[in-house]
Amino acid sequence: MLMPVDPGHDWSVTPKEAIALQRILAARVHLQSGPKQVRCVAGVDTGFVDHGRMARAAVVVLSFPELVPLETRIALEPTPFPYIPGLLSFRELPVVLHALEKLSILPDLVLCDGQGIAHPRRLGIAAHLGVVTGLPTIGVGKSRLIGDYREPGMEKGCVAPLMDAKQRIGTVVRTRRAVRPLFISPGHRTDHVSAVEWTLACTGRYRLPEPIRMADRVASARRGSERNSVR
């Protein structure tokens, strides 16, 4: 249990309290050049079971740059909060933190499914996770929450800035030729440039970077894994 057991703050809040909390926590986000060396990178994602009543978080730690999975942990708990655009972290982070606590390996960087600072109050789930754990994080969104942008080129590696209120809040990145782009934004202790660099460094033949892909697979897997491994 190398990860902080400290929940960071009270998670039983109302939507109004959650928004007020985001405004406070957003001031603690640090945009920096990112970690100098990354020996292992983690990917986190959450899936839902039983009609959304249970939340299952998965965290997978991979070696870098080999991207070989080293450790996988899961946490399953009752879903604590409804899905409200802009308040996703209050629904998914509690169980994600419990999955992270089970790790024996401390990751140097964490890729999170969802936005970083590309959020109305600049505190998407990746930024929130970073502030609470102190770990460098990057937000990897599969679609846009807020912000305007020009469609990036169709080749892998093409990028376009994601803007809101005349400020840059992220980067729209084509991680694979001719596929929908990803919305990359700094979470905590990373910046626009490093967030895109690390994301591409973790991306192979697929649209999603390996850490996210692997966590996704585990979090969304049918009970056990009979529909996959077996047969």
Added chain:
DNA sequence: GCGACAG
């Protein structure tokens, strides 16, 4: 009031 809206 109307439209948008991560997972």
Added chain:
DNA sequence: ATCTTGTCGC
């Protein structure tokens, strides 16, 4: 997120 098989395209 989740409900769900085969199928079109590179």
